[in-house]
Amino acid sequence: MDSAPQGRDDRTTTGSDFLQLRIGDAPPGGLSDWLADRLRLAISDGRLPIGARLPATRVLAAELRVSRGVVTETYQRLIEDGHVAGRGRAGTVVVAAPLTVPAPERPPRPTGISAVFAGEPDTEVFEALRATSARFDLSPGLPDLAAFPRAAWLRAERTVLSSLSATDLGYGDPRGAPALQVAVSHWLARNRGIRVQPREVVVVAGVAQALALLAQVLTTRGITTVAVEDPGSLGARQQLQVWGLTTPPVPVDGDGLRVDALRRSGAPAVLLTPAHQFPTGVVLDGERRRELMSWAADGGLVIEDDYDAEHRYDRSPVPALHSMLAEHVCYAGSVSKLLAPALRVGWVIPPAMLHDDVVAAKRNSDLGNAVLPQLALARLMESGEMERHLRMVRRRHRVRRDAMIAAVRRHLPGAVVHGAAAGLHLMITFSTPVDDAELAMAALAADVKVQPLSWHRQRPGAPGLVLGYAASAPSDIEAGMAALGGALRALL
Numbered sequence: 001m002d003s004a005p006q007g008r009d010d011r012t013t014t015g016s017d018f019l020q021l022r023i024g025d026a027p028p029g030g031l032s033d034w035l036a037d038r039l040r041l042a043i044s045d046g047r048l049p050i051g052a053r054l055p056a057t058r059v060l061a062a063e064l065r066v067s068r069g070v071v072t073e074t075y076q077r078l079i080e081d082g083h084v085a086g087r088g089r090a091g092t093v094v095v096a097a098p099l100t101v102p103a104p105e106r107p108p109r110p111t112g113i114s115a116v117f118a119g120e121p122d123t124e125v126f127e128a129l130r131a132t133s134a135r136f137d138l139s140p141g142l143p144d145l146a147a148f149p150r151a152a153w154l155r156a157e158r159t160v161l162s163s164l165s166a167t168d169l170g171y172g173d174p175r176g177a178p179a180l181q182v183a184v185s186h187w188l189a190r191n192r193g194i195r196v197q198p199r200e201v202v203v204v205a206g207v208a209q210a211l212a213l214l215a216q217v218l219t220t221r222g223i224t225t226v227a228v229e230d231p232g233s234l235g236a237r238q239q240l241q242v243w244g245l246t247t248p249p250v251p252v253d254g255d256g257l258r259v260d261a262l263r264r265s266g267a268p269a270v271l272l273t274p275a276h277q278f279p280t281g282v283v284l285d286g287e288r289r290r291e292l293m294s295w296a297a298d299g300g301l302v303i304e305d306d307y308d309a310e311h312r313y314d315r316s317p318v319p320a321l322h323s324m325l326a327e328h329v330c331y332a333g334s335v336s337k338l339l340a341p342a343l344r345v346g347w348v349i350p351p352a353m354l355h356d357d358v359v360a361a362k363r364n365s366d367l368g369n370a371v372l373p374q375l376a377l378a379r380l381m382e383s384g385e386m387e388r389h390l391r392m393v394r395r396r397h398r399v400r401r402d403a404m405i406a407a408v409r410r411h412l413p414g415a416v417v418h419g420a421a422a423g424l425h426l427m428i429t430f431s432t433p434v435d436d437a438e439l440a441m442a443a444l445a446a447d448v449k450v451q452p453l454s455w456h457r458q459r460p461g462a463p464g465l466v467l468g469y470a471a472s473a474p475s476d477i478e479a480g481m482a483a484l485g486g487a488l489r490a491l492l
Contacts, residue, residue, distance in 0.1 A: 016063035018055050019047065023064045031066055035074040043083050046098035054084060054092040117441040121455050123238050135447040136480030140279065140425035140468035143311075143337050144396050149380070149389045156379035160372065172371040174363035176203025176347070183378035184347050187386070191310060193319040194331065194349070202348050202358055203369050206341070207305055208239055210332040210348040211271070213361040214303060215243035217354055218269065226303065227267035229257055231456040233278045236271060236305065249458035252277060256284030259291035262300075269301040275309035275318045279427045279456050279466045281419015283318050292321070296328035301351070306333040310390055311470075312422035313398045327351050335377065337424060338390065345369060345377055393470075397424065403474035404467060404481065411485030415464075427453065429464035434491055436463040442487035448480045 015022040019042050026034035042048040054060070057075060061068040075092050078084040083096045116128050129139065175181070181198035188194040204210045218226070223245075228237050230249030237247045248265050251258045257272050274284035284292070296302050304321045312318075322331035326349075334346030350358045362368065380386050404426055408415055418427040430436075436452035443450050453464035465484075469477055 014063075014065045016055075016060060018060065018063070021064060023066060031070045032073045032077070035064075035070065036077045039074065039078060040083060043094055043096050044098055048094045050094055050097055052094045053090070054094070056091065113441055113444050116444065117437045117452070121234060123242065125455070126235060129449065129451075132444065132449070134444060134449040136472065136476055136483065137449045138467045138469070138472060138477070138480050138484075139449050140451060140466045141337075141341075142468055142471040143340070143424055144393050144400075144470050145340055146471075147389070147393050147396060148340050149385060152380060152383075152385040152389070153376060156376040156383070156385070157372070159379055160375040164375075168371070172368045172374070174368035175199075175359050176201060176369065177371050177374040177378065179378040180345075180374040180381075183381040187381050188320075188333075190387075191317075192306065192333075193323040195323070196326075196349055200349050200355065202350065202355070202362060203374060204332075204346050204348050204362060205344040205366070205369055206334045206336055206346040207307075207332045208235070209365070210346060211236060211239045211303070211305075212243060213348070213358050213365065214330060214350070214354075215240050215245050216361045217350075217357040218301075219244055220357070223268050223301075225267045225269070227262055227265050227270040228458075229272050229277060230458050231279055231453065231461065232271075233273070233305075233307075234455045237458075240271070247271075247458075251459070252280055252282065254282055256282050256288045257292070259288055259295055262292075263295060268299070269303060271303040271305060273305045273307040274321055275306055276311070276419070276423045278307050279419070279425065279453065281421070281423055281425075281427060283315070283422075284321075289321065289324065293325045293328075296325055300328065302329045304329050304331045306331065308337055308423040309333070310338060311394065311397060311424055313394065313401065314421040322349060327353075330354065338386070339377075343373060343377070345373060397470045400469045400472065400474055400477060401426070403477045404469040407478050407481035408467075411481045412488060424470040425466055425468045427464060427466050429453065429462040431462075432492060434463050434488070436465060439463075439488055439491060440465065442491060443484050446483040446487050448483045448487070450484065 014024070019038060021038060039048070039054070054075065057068050057071040061071045075084065079086060083094065084092050085095045087093050113132065116125065116132060178198065180203055181201040184201045185196050185198045188196060204213065225246045225248065226240050227250045228240070228247045229252045231252065232249070240247050248267055250262045250265060250270065256274060256277060257270070262270055272284070274289070276283065292302065302321060306320055309318070309320070320331060322329045328351060330351060331349040332346065335343055336346070348358065401420060405417055405420060408417055408426070408428060412428065414432065415428040415430055418429065420426060436454050440450050440452040451466045453461070453466055456466065472480065
């Protein structure tokens with residue numbers, strides 16, 4: 001019977017979340033016709049794509065407050081005209097294609113290869129480069145993502161879920177899950193020589209968020225200048241500038257940051273990557289460390305981005321600056337280079353004088369990181385799986401580094417390699433006068449992604465490229481470098 005079991009007035013307020021159907025829109029005595037028309041329209045405009053399953057007849061009838069026969073009759077009509085098919089226990093499934101297939105959503109692309117490298121790089125340049133397809137991606141900053149320990153992560157998740165109480169699924173502490181705070185403190189003690197209490201660790205969404213939080217805290221305290229290494233990370237510099245900080249450059253040489261130049265700059269704070277400087281790969285040497293600690297003891301603040309510290313191949317480990325003068329060093333690290341950037345998990349250890357302000361900024365930003373990934377990561381760290389993974393990827397990264405060095409010698413004769421002893425990338429410089437942004441653009445046209453060294457400079461310097469090797473197989477490195485060599489020869 002094509003009618004509802006209740007009055008018209010009741011039906012005006014009933015409906016279903018499915019396709020936002022409102023039974024009050026149906027004409028009296030024509031419920032099946034109305035419902036069939038609505039479903040056909042949803043199939044034709046793509047809201048119900050091929051393979052979509054319709055609600056069970058009993059469920060939809062209850063939501064619309066109509067008899068089940070109305071929905072059953074509607075589905076039968078759609079089956080007869082070829083829009084849907086009954087699949088037994090799998091339910092009623094859409095089998096007809098929409099009249100106009102909507103274009104799949106894709107990330108925004110630059111208008112052309114030249115648009116990525118035209119002019120000064122803006123805050124969207126990395127997204128634009130990532131959105132541009134290339135056969136060989138030699139961008140720096142990526143570990144061997146294919147080596148992500150999926151099985152170990154799944155075991156950690158299962159272990160965590162099996163022991164969680166219902167209350168554990170509520171909002172977490174903005175400072176981080178206590179289990180991860182403990183795991184990070186143990187990890188840093190074992191691997192970075194840092195002795196810290198778990199309560200001092202603030203879990204963040206990567207080093208980028210750590211810099212954003214610190215920028216907010218510093219500006220509220222009247223600090224509007226943070227000196228940065230030159231050359232140094234364009235992304236880190238942009239993150240500070242977005243929050244209104246000025247970033248005067250301090251030169252880096254073979255021994256690391258020039259502390260004498262830092263003193264002359266008058267900056268009250270400095271951001272640096274002392275264990276494996278980006279992009280040069282140099283290590284801040286002992287004398288410079290002592291000079292920096294003297295500068296900090298006079299009232300300066302050091303922001304230590306422990307970039308790539310765990311990935312070393314031909315040299316001894318370098319202790320973190322935080323282990324030398326914790327009260328003047330704000331330490332930041334993450335698992336982006338250890339596991340995968342997609343996890344968006346990192347940590348910051350602010351000096352005691354900034355700790356509460358950083359926690360408040362984190363709370364106001366997002367109420368804290370997602371708890372379940374924190375607990376899985378804590379399990380991975382405490383079980384020893386993280387160390388096993390690190391030992392494995394070091395071997396793979398070393399092979400790929402050696403392949404890239406050999407390929408540079410074959411295809412880019414005369415290029416000088418820097419920073420090969422550790423990390424996930426190489427920096428190369430050229431003695432010939434070449435526009436490195438133009439070279440990177442030509443390389444992208446040849447299906448190779450690289451970053452020009454000039455992106456990471458504020459002052460004039462030798463042209464060069466920053467080349468990531470950890471995420472590419474040796475054969476792809478060889479082919480990519482051959483194409484890069486061809487692009488260089490075409491420019492000279």
